[in-house]
Amino acid sequence: MGRFARLLHPKSLAVVGGGPWGEAVIQSCRATGFTGEVWPVHPNRAEVAGLAAVAHVDALPEAPDAVFVGVNRVATIEVVRALNGIGAGGAVCFASGFLEAVAENGDGAEMQSALLEAAGEMPLIGPNCYGLINLLDGAALWPDQHGAARVERGVAIITQSSNIALNLTMQRRGLPIAYVGTVGNQAQTGFAALGRAMIEDPRVSALGLHIEGVGDLHRLEELARAAHALAKPIVALKVGASDHAQNATISHTASLAGSDAGASALFERLGIGRVSGLTAFLETLKLLHVVGPLASNRIASLSCSGGEAALIADRALYHDVSFPPLDATQKAQLRDALGPKVALANPLDYHTYIWGDRSALTRTFTALMHSAFSIGCIVLDYPRGDRAAAPAWDAVVDAAIDTMAATGTPMALVSSIQETMPEDVARDAVARGLVPLAGIDDALEAVALAAKLGRRGGPTEPLLPAGPLEAGRTLGEAEAKATLAAHGLDVPQARRAEGPSAAVAAANAIGFPVVLKGEGAAHKTEAGLVALGLADPDAVHRAAEAMPATMFLVEELVGGGGAELIVGVLRDPAHGFVLTIGAGGVLTEILRDTVSLLAPVGEAEIHAALDRLRIAPLLLGYRGAPPANRKAIVSAVMAVQDYLIANVAEVVELEVNPLICTPTRAVAADALIRLGDPA
Numbered sequence: 001m002g003r004f005a006r007l008l009h010p011k012s013l014a015v016v017g018g019g020p021w022g023e024a025v026i027q028s029c030r031a032t033g034f035t036g037e038v039w040p041v042h043p044n045r046a047e048v049a050g051l052a053a054v055a056h057v058d059a060l061p062e063a064p065d066a067v068f069v070g071v072n073r074v075a076t077i078e079v080v081r082a083l084n085g086i087g088a089g090g091a092v093c094f095a096s097g098f099l100e101a102v103a104e105n106g107d108g109a110e111m112q113s114a115l116l117e118a119a120g121e122m123p124l125i126g127p128n129c130y131g132l133i134n135l136l137d138g139a140a141l142w143p144d145q146h147g148a149a150r151v152e153r154g155v156a157i158i159t160q161s162s163n164i165a166l167n168l169t170m171q172r173r174g175l176p177i178a179y180v181g182t183v184g185n186q187a188q189t190g191f192a193a194l195g196r197a198m199i200e201d202p203r204v205s206a207l208g209l210h211i212e213g214v215g216d217l218h219r220l221e222e223l224a225r226a227a228h229a230l231a232k233p234i235v236a237l238k239v240g241a242s243d244h245a246q247n248a249t250i251s252h253t254a255s256l257a258g259s260d261a262g263a264s265a266l267f268e269r270l271g272i273g274r275v276s277g278l279t280a281f282l283e284t285l286k287l288l289h290v291v292g293p294l295a296s297n298r299i300a301s302l303s304c305s306g307g308e309a310a311l312i313a314d315r316a317l318y319h320d321v322s323f324p325p326l327d328a329t330q331k332a333q334l335r336d337a338l339g340p341k342v343a344l345a346n347p348l349d350y351h352t353y354i355w356g357d358r359s360a361l362t363r364t365f366t367a368l369m370h371s372a373f374s375i376g377c378i379v380l381d382y383p384r385g386d387r388a389a390a391p392a393w394d395a396v397v398d399a400a401i402d403t404m405a406a407t408g409t410p411m412a413l414v415s416s417i418q419e420t421m422p423e424d425v426a427r428d429a430v431a432r433g434l435v436p437l438a439g440i441d442d443a444l445e446a447v448a449l450a451a452k453l454g455r456r457g458g459p460t461e462p463l464l465p466a467g468p469l470e471a472g473r474t475l476g477e478a479e480a481k482a483t484l485a486a487h488g489l490d491v492p493q494a495r496r497a498e499g500p501s502a503a504v505a506a507a508n509a510i511g512f513p514v515v516l517k518g519e520g521a522a523h524k525t526e527a528g529l530v531a532l533g534l535a536d537p538d539a540v541h542r543a544a545e546a547m548p549a550t551m552f553l554v555e556e557l558v559g560g561g562g563a564e565l566i567v568g569v570l571r572d573p574a575h576g577f578v579l580t581i582g583a584g585g586v587l588t589e590i591l592r593d594t595v596s597l598l599a600p601v602g603e604a605e606i607h608a609a610l611d612r613l614r615i616a617p618l619l620l621g622y623r624g625a626p627p628a629n630r631k632a633i634v635s636a637v638m639a640v641q642d643y644l645i646a647n648v649a650e651v652v653e654l655e656v657n658p659l660i661c662t663p664t665r666a667v668a669a670d671a672l673i674r675l676g677d678p679a
Contacts, residue, residue, distance in 0.1 A: 508537065
């Protein structure tokens with residue numbers, strides 16, 4: 001067994017440090033039923049938490065599989081060095097004061113480097129983290145209380161916050177948790193490596209990641225590929241938006257394609273589901289644990305109340321789910337089951353005529369369920385157990401189980417609020433293959449995401465490398481357009497001119513009408529440096545004299561454009577090169593109608609992105625207008641990407657805005673490029 005496997009599945013543990021943290025680790029192991037050896041290490045105590053202690057690492061009876069190091073940061077380095085020397089399987093480093101504290105403690109970076117050197121090839125988790133809990137085998141390198149219990153199968157959860165991990169163990173939602181891991185500074189072992197090891201355990205059904213910073217993109221890609229190959233879905237809760245993409249203010253792209261957009265594009269690219277918060281995180285993992293990704297977002301809803309039916313229908317407007325209408329067969333069978341007084345629809349309010357009757361409930365539920373649905377959602381709110389009995393509610397659960405057996409379609413219980421889904425009901429439902437979802441909004445988000453994961457494939461071709469790079473030279477409009485035109489971008493006929501008279505001569509050579517632009521500013525419209533539709537020499541001369549510029553760009557006027565787009569690229573070291581496509585022109589940041597992808601992309605992805613825009617109807621031809629040339633738009637985006645690929649080592653930022661989309665062309669009316677020094 002390799003050293004990493006020994007750390008994750010230990011047969012023996014050592015606990016270095018005898019304070020409350022060390023004692024808590026031993027208590028955690030007892031609470032989880034760990035049956036292996038546990039050896040405390042303390043220089044001054046004969047026993048810790050009732051176990052005999054040795055004075056130093058070298059006095060351990062053998063090299064432990066896993067070690068919790070709960071001493072100060074200086075001592076941690078020497079302990080880790082000694083553990084590596086005796087061949088320990090791996091260690092969790094609890095101490096803080098390393099790289100995370102550079103601002104407060106100037107030697108934090110040096111201390112972390114020394115820690116890594118001391119560890120050598122020995123797996124190291126942390127520093128600045130709580131560690132690991134293995135609920136499958138009962139091992140807990142965990143210096144605090146926790147609420148997790150032993151399971152035979154469950155999800156793995158890894159967080160970059162020890163306190164969030166602790167809180168998640170206290171969930172009362174019936175979610176079986178197989179592993180809890182915290183990674184702290186990720187000095188050596190990050191969540192990608194730890195997650196890879198966890199999903200390789202056949203007892204793990206899905207992986208949940210709480211992410212503050214992505215870290216090594218290549219390793220995350222590897223994790224996503226491995227998870228896809230193993231059919232283990234990944235759910236991510238991404239927080240802590242960085243400022244990588246916010247430093248640049250020269251273009252619209254920088255404000256539109258910030259780090260959060262980059263994170264969403266990254267997860268989309270890798271086939272990882274992104275959730276909005278902790279409760280949706282837990283509910284989505286629960287759904288994936290019980291039934292896995294869903295075949296579609298087409299669902300059925302049943303409730304005994306019109307209020308609940310209306311509520312779930314209304315909340316569905318905010319989630320990517322649909323309620324297909326009933327067909328003739330469903331209506332006939334439901335009418336037979338429910339009688340003439342019930343209005344038939346999806347969502348279905350089946351009233352209380354059959355309440356408490358398991359057989360009638362099963363007949364109704366089975367009549368509604370159809371192969372077109374990926375899951376059936378039964379809205380059911382249990383009463384308080386201390387104040388009311390619930391045999392009739394139990395009949396609904398039994399009917400749901402019967403319906404699954406009869407139809408083969410997954411079923412879920414959905415409570416309106418979390419408090420009306422008792423933990424014992426949830427646990428029992430999971431054990432019987434029924435999904436208990438707490439809270440309508442979280443339930444719908446979970447269903448929508450499970451359906452999206454069911455439609456997604458695994459990661460495509462590798463991302464373009466996008467390491468940090470300081471911006472340097474900026475290519476102005478004329479130079480940027482010429483550069484991109486060499487890669488196939490369609491640009492207007494243009495000439496540069498110095499002074500009003502030269503601008504008139506350039507306009508005469510191009511032919512009227514023309515556009516006149518003053519050089520020297522990124523946002524020309526706001527600076528009064530753009531004049532459109534100049535129809536004669538006098539108009540050009542007057543416009544040039546009125547502009548606060550001496551150098552001008554004179555261009556042909558591109559007419560017939562029904563829509564304007566922005567095509568931008570931003571180097572985001574946290575996530576890759578973010579390619580943004582959206583509504584362009586002067587209203588870009590007001591509309592904020594964009595889709596972000598990660599380069600490289602294919603033509604199919606560009607078409608899909610265009611279809612997702614709110615202005616997509618304009619591209620298709622709105623109110624009788626001719627459609628834009630879709631092939632030309634896609635070619636323009638691919639030309640921008642071709643330039644990026646050829647210059648990936650130095651591109652910091654690139655923007656075409658607007659890209660004027662006509663029935664015959666997609667023309668770059670403005671462009672800029674920012675480059676850095678690859679050296």
